[in-house]
Amino acid sequence: xxxxxxxxMPTPLHNDAFLxxxxxxxxxxxxxxxxxxxxxxxxxxxxxxxxAGNSFMGLATSPQHATEVTLQPLERYDLDAAILxxxxxxxxxxxxxxxxxxxxxxxxxxxxxxxxxxxxALRAPDLERLRYVFDAVRSIRRALAGRVPLxxxxxxxxTLASYMxxxxxxxxxxxxxxxxxxxxDLMHRILEVNAEAVAAYLNAQVDAGAQALMxxxxxxxxxxxxxxxxFSLDYTRRVxxxxxxxxxxxxxxxxxxxxxxGAWLEEIAGIGADVVGVDWTVNLGAAxxxxxxxxxxxxxxxxxxxxxxxEVVAREGVAVLDAFGAPxxxxxxWDGHVFNLGHGISQHTPPEHVTALVEAxxxxxxxxxxxx
Amino acid sequence: xxxxxxxxMPTPLHNDAFLxxxxxxxxxxxxxxxxxxxxxxxxxxxxxxxxAGNSFMGLATSPQHATEVTLQPLERYDLDAAILxxxxxxxxxxxxxxxxxxxxxxxxxxxxxxxxxxxxALRAPDLERLRYVFDAVRSIRRALAGRVPLxxxxxxxxTLASYMxxxxxxxxxxxxxxxxxxxxDLMHRILEVNAEAVAAYLNAQVDAGAQALMxxxxxxxxxxxxxxxxFSLDYTRRVxxxxxxxxxxxxxxxxxxxxxxGAWLEEIAGIGADVVGVDWTVNLGAAxxxxxxxxxxxxxxxxxxxxxxxEVVAREGVAVLDAFGAPxxxxxxWDGHVFNLGHGISQHTPPEHVTALVEAxxxxxxxxxxxx
Numbered sequence: 091x092x093x094x095x096x097x098x099m100p101t102p103l104h105n106d107a108f109l110x111x112x113x114x115x116x117x118x119x120x121x122x123x124x125x126x127x128x129x130x131x132x133x134x135x136x137x138x139x140x141x142a143g144n145s146f147m148g149l150a151t152s153p154q155h156a157t158e159v160t161l162q163p164l165e166r167y168d169l170d171a172a173i174l175x176x177x178x179x180x181x182x183x184x185x186x187x188x189x190x191x192x193x194x195x196x197x198x199x200x201x202x203x204x205x206x207x208x209x210x211a212l213r214a215p216d217l218e219r220l221r222y223v224f225d226a227v228r229s230i231r232r233a234l235a236g237r238v239p240l241x242x243x244x245x246x247x248x249t250l251a252s253y254m255x256x257x258x259x260x261x262x263x264x265x266x267x268x269x270x271x272x273x274x275d276l277m278h279r280i281l282e283v284n285a286e287a288v289a290a291y292l293n294a295q296v297d298a299g300a301q302a303l304m305x306x307x308x309x310x311x312x313x314x315x316x317x318x319x320x321f322s323l324d325y326t327r328r329v330x331x332x333x334x335x336x337x338x339x340x341x342x343x344x345x346x347x348x349x350x351x352g353a354w355l356e357e358i359a360g361i362g363a364d365v366v367g368v369d370w371t372v373n374l375g376a377a378x379x380x381x382x383x384x385x386x387x388x389x390x391x392x393x394x395x396x397x398x399x400x401e402v403v404a405r406e407g408v409a410v411l412d413a414f415g416a417p418x419x420x421x422x423x424w425d426g427h428v429f430n431l432g433h434g435i436s437q438h439t440p441p442e443h444v445t446a447l448v449e450a451x452x453x454x455x456x457x458x459x460x461x462x
Numbered sequence: 463x464x465x466x467x468x469x470x471m472p473t474p475l476h477n478d479a480f481l482x483x484x485x486x487x488x489x490x491x492x493x494x495x496x497x498x499x500x501x502x503x504x505x506x507x508x509x510x511x512x513x514a515g516n517s518f519m520g521l522a523t524s525p526q527h528a529t530e531v532t533l534q535p536l537e538r539y540d541l542d543a544a545i546l547x548x549x550x551x552x553x554x555x556x557x558x559x560x561x562x563x564x565x566x567x568x569x570x571x572x573x574x575x576x577x578x579x580x581x582x583a584l585r586a587p588d589l590e591r592l593r594y595v596f597d598a599v600r601s602i603r604r605a606l607a608g609r610v611p612l613x614x615x616x617x618x619x620x621t622l623a624s625y626m627x628x629x630x631x632x633x634x635x636x637x638x639x640x641x642x643x644x645x646x647d648l649m650h651r652i653l654e655v656n657a658e659a660v661a662a663y664l665n666a667q668v669d670a671g672a673q674a675l676m677x678x679x680x681x682x683x684x685x686x687x688x689x690x691x692x693f694s695l696d697y698t699r700r701v702x703x704x705x706x707x708x709x710x711x712x713x714x715x716x717x718x719x720x721x722x723x724g725a726w727l728e729e730i731a732g733i734g735a736d737v738v739g740v741d742w743t744v745n746l747g748a749a750x751x752x753x754x755x756x757x758x759x760x761x762x763x764x765x766x767x768x769x770x771x772x773e774v775v776a777r778e779g780v781a782v783l784d785a786f787g788a789p790x791x792x793x794x795x796w797d798g799h800v801f802n803l804g805h806g807i808s809q810h811t812p813p814e815h816v817t818a819l820v821e822a823x824x825x826x827x828x829x830x831x832x833x834x
Contacts, residue, residue, distance in 0.1 A: 262808060264769060271770035271778070314742035314764040314804075316781070352725045353743050370686035371725050392686040397636060398643035406643065409688070432686075436634060 101236035103301075108171040109239050111417075112302060112343035112365045114386050114426040120411060120455035121170030122448055123241075126434030127163040128175050132441055134162050146191045150176050156226035157233050164237065166441065167448045171238050171302070174230065174295070176223055178245030178306055181287050182254045184215035202257030204265070209276045214287035217294050224298035231299035241345075242300030244292050246307035247284035247329065248322035254280065263312050270321060277321060285325045289332035296334045296342055304345040304367070305329060311350020318354060327361040345388055349433060352377075359385045369432035374413040378425055386426025387414065391447070393431045396439045400446035407450045416458040429455075473608035475673075480543040481611050483789075484674060484715035484737045486758050486798040492783060492827035493542030494820055495613075498806030499535040500547050504813055506534045518563045522548050528598035529605050536609065538813065539820045543610050543674070543800075546602065546667070548595055550617030550678055553659050554626045556587035574629030576637070581648045586659035589666050596670035603671035613717075614672030616664050618679035619656035619701065620694035626652065635684050642693060649693060657697045661704035668706045668714055676717040676739070677701060683722020690726060699733040717760055721805060724749075731757045741804035746785040750797055758798025759786065765803045768811045768819065775815045776822035783823060788830040801827075 103109070108121040129135055142148035142155050149155045160175040179197050183189035188200030203209055217224075230240055245253075253259075255266040270277045292303050310322040326346055335342050346358055347367030358366050359381040366385050368377055370392040377387055395406040407429070414427045429451045435444070475481070480493040501507055514520035514527050521527045532547040551569050555561035560572030575581055589596075602612055617625075625631075627638040642649045664675050682694040698718055707714050718730055719739030730738050731753040738757050740749055742764040749759055767778040779801070786799045801823045807816070 262810075263766060264808065264810060267764070267766035268769040271767055271774050311743065314762075314767075315745040316785075317764070318743070350722070350743065353745070371683060371690070371722065373687040373725070390686075392639070392689070394635060394639035395643055395686075397640040402643050413688075436636065438634075438636060 101231075101234075103236050103239060105170055105238045108428060109302060109340065109343060111426045111428050112345065112386050113341055114383065114424050116424050117417070118456065118459070119452050120417070120427055120429050120458075122429040122451045123169050123171040123173065124163070124431050124435050124444070125173075127167075127169065127173065128159045129435060130437035131435060131439040131444075132162055132166070134165075135159050138162075144193075146177065147189070150180070150226075151222045153222060153225040153229040157229040160226075160230045160240075161233055163444075164234075167444055168452065169238065169448065171241055172230065172234055173241040173304070174223070174227055174243060174300065176226065176243070178243070178249065178308070179253055180220060180223055181215065181244065181284070181291055182250055184217075184219040185212060185254075185283075185287070186215075187254060196259040197253065198258045199254065202265075203254050203280060204257075206273075206276060209279050212280060212283045214283055214290060217290060220291060220294070223291075224294050227295050227298035227300055239301035240299060241302045241304055242292060242295030242298075243304040243306060244288045244295075244329075246305050246310065246322060246346075246348075247281045247288055247325035248313070249307050249309045250284050250288070251277065251280045252309045252312075254284075263309070270317070274321075281321065281325045285328045285332075289329045292329070293332070293334045296337050299337075300342070301337070301340070302343045302345065303333060304347065305363075307346065307348040307351065310348035315353065318348075318351070319357065322348070323354065323357060323361060330362040343386075345428075347388065356380050365426065365428060367430065371432075374410060374427070375415060378414055378427075383419075383423065383425065386428060388428040388430050390430070390432040393433050393436050393439070396431075396435065396443045396447065398443075400443055403443050403446045404450035407447045408454045411451060411454050411458060416461055418459065473603075473606075475608050475611060477542055477610050480800060481674060481712065481715060483798045483800050484717065484758050485713055486755065486796050488796050489789070490828065490831070491824050492789070492799055492801050492830075494801040494823045495541050495543040495545065496535070496803050496807050496816070497545075499539075499541065499545065500531045500533075501807060502809035503807060503811040503816075504534055504538070506537075507531050510534075516565075518549065519561070522552070522598075523594045525594060525597040525601040529601040532598075532602045532612075533605055535816075536606075539816055540824065541610065541820065543613055544602065544606055545613040545676070546595070546599055546615060546672065548598065548615070550615070550621065550680070551625055552592060552595055553587065553616065553656070553663055554622055556589075556591040557584060557626075557655075557659070558587075559626060568631040569625065570630045571626065574637075575626050575652060576629075578645075578648060581651050584652060584655045586655055586662060589662060592663060592666070595663075596666050599667050599670035599672055611673035612671060613674045613676055614664060614667030614670075615676040615678060616660045616667075616701075618677050618682065618694060618718075618720075619653045619660055619697035620685070621679050621681045622656050622660070623649065623652045624681045624684075626656075635681070642689070646693075653693065653697045657700045657704075661701045664701070665704070665706045668709050671709075672714070673709070673712070674715045674717065675705060676719065677735075679718065679720040679723065682720035687725065690720075690723070691729065694720070695726065695729060695733060702734040715758075717800075719760065728752050737798065737800060739802065743804075746782060746799070747787060750786055750799075755791075755795065755797065758800060760800040760802050762802070762804040763819070765805050765808050765811070768803075768807065768815045770815075772815055772818035775818045779819045779822045780826045783826050783830060788833055790831065 343364040715736040
């Protein structure tokens with residue numbers, strides 16, 4: 091009995107700056123993590139991937155490999171959060187769409203949704219088929235041992251639907267937008283199923299140990315004003331409303347990131363998430379004024395800055411912090427800023443440039459807090 | 463003598479709604495044209511292109527072919543403007559970068575700008591090398607015979623620079639952004655040369671008969687806030703300031719279109735252009751309030767709407783007009799709206815759907831003007 095109780099006790103969290111910033115609480119420095127921080131730009135990632143038969147899904151479906159690569163960037167860099175190594179397309183794969191990653195290509199579905207019958211047959215997946223994800227979350231939590239919090243994630247209902255209809259990445263979103271405009275009933279049906287599936291999937295990640303959740307609306311920004319609200323934001327709102335928001339005695343913050351969604355920042359800030367991610371086209375100072383004390387902000391360095399020499403990387407990282415400003419407000423409260431890129435890190439990034447970025451962000455953000 | 467004078471006299475313009483809307487003057491209906499309206503979605507275009515050896519540049523460099531394809535959409539649709547059939551990359555080609563279009567591929571430069579020596583050697587081109595463009599403008603004007611105005615165009619200094627450094631289209635703009643962040647001096651030098659070249663090129667189009675000018679900043683939206691202003695907008699401003707703004711006794715309106723530039727709408731509205739083009743992520747009503755009476759707006763239907771059935775196309779076209787609202791202001795003045803897509807028309811567009819769009823825009827915009 092005693093053993094069981096000890097095993098169920100959460101490990102104390104040594105660095106909670108990320109969780110605190112998400113909730114607009116004071117932090118000694120601005121926390122930083124990078125979208126896709128465990129990835130191909132790291133030689134150690136490429137080595138592990140080679141061991142897994144050079145297969146992305148080989149890595150993602152093995153809790154041992156997923157744990158190893160999730161922790162790799164934390165060994166190199168002083169990052170303030172870990173993010174589950176996985177892919178947003180695990181959910182449609184578990185729905186039976188048949189995900190594969192061709193060599194040097196993006197993801198592809200063997201059975202995309204192209205007709206009414208396929209849409210009618212769509213169901214939220216049995217979570218048992220995603221057990222490898224929850225096993226990975228548990229394994230990563232054990233390996234982290236309270237070092238930093240672990241972020242779980244999912245694609246948004248719309249972004250998943252785009253891939254599910256297109257069957258692969260797309261330049262023009264022709265198939266999914268054709269369906270959206272021609273048969274909005276079918277699109278709404280897919281989005282309803284996806285919203286249910288995503289909420290269940292994220293809650294199961296929290297049950298397994300995820301300490302924050304992020305919803306990637308990677309393709310929300312391709313929609314027209316008005317259409318975005320009805321076909322993407324409304325369904326992300328449903329997901330957020332259905333999420334378990336507390337675990338291990340702490341709030342589980344939810345981050346929503348719509349790439350290219352700067353025009354809708356205030357609307358996105360109103361759907362119940364704790365944090366809104368923004369890309370690099372957004373002025374962080376203006377965004378902070380726009381969202382007020384409703385949400386924290388995450389972002390927003392252009393990942394291409396990391397191709398420049400380390401001193402430029404450091405300077406541009408500082409510029410992002412300065413755009414947001416010191417997080418203390420005049421009234422004594424705190425606004426939240428989680429430093430990140432405005433998109434996933436490029437595979438062509440020199441790893442030592444990330445070192446320069448993380449150091450500069452931490453150093454300058456401490457200095458910002460000392461100013462009168 | 464009399465003959466020479468008559469030949470030099472401009473043909474009267476039968477439909478000047480486009481020019482008037484650009485200048486925020488009253489119009490009986492909202493003018494409409496479509497970016498890339500002369501293009502692959504039209505079977506007659508494909509036929510002419512086949513005659514020209516299936517070569518894009520074969521069409522663009524032949525004034526006869528360029529005239530033929532420029533007029534093709536006007537035969538099918540009741541459009542309110544024609545746009546020169548050409549490509550934004552004619553200018554770097556004339557600088558000696560060696561433009562080619564591979565079969566089924568995008569443009570490619572044989573000699574991209576990759577080092578300091580190449581940048582130092584860059585010069586604005588001898589306009590004689592672009593004579594085929596000005597010949598095409600003259601030929602198209604003759605063929606139009608005053609039916610609708612002819613729009614000339616160019617890429618923006620930044621958008622041209624992106625292609626000139628990348629050497630082709632790009633997903634991540636790695637090379638050009640690396641140069642921008644690592645060697646801003648080289649990037650500024652390219653942009654200075656481009657700004658000089660673009661201004662001279664556009665003025666020569668006006669001399670040849672272009673009645674309005676459009677600057678396509680197609681890749682401005684990939685830049686970070688702050689960087690966009692210094693590396694794209696500042697150079698577009700220089701171009702606008704150097705343009706000839708009157709010809710044949712009329713104002714020559716200038717349209718600036720930054721794809722993905724919604725975040726910077728008010729700044730773009732302040733660089734001296736008459737019209738700002740916006741993509742479909744922008745709410746036209748909010749944009750109209752933001753720009754006030756400084757500029758007219760052009761846009762902004764998602765081109766993907768044209769894949770939907772004609773009745774949906776018509777409905778969505780009407781929705782764009784309603785988002786802008788009736789152009790008459792409460793004070794009796796007029797705000798300008800030029801209906802367009804938010805990006806070039808897709809090659810997969812069914813041509814008859816365009817008919818439905820143009821008719822709906824004209825019909826509904828007349829009705830809007832009748833409301834009290």
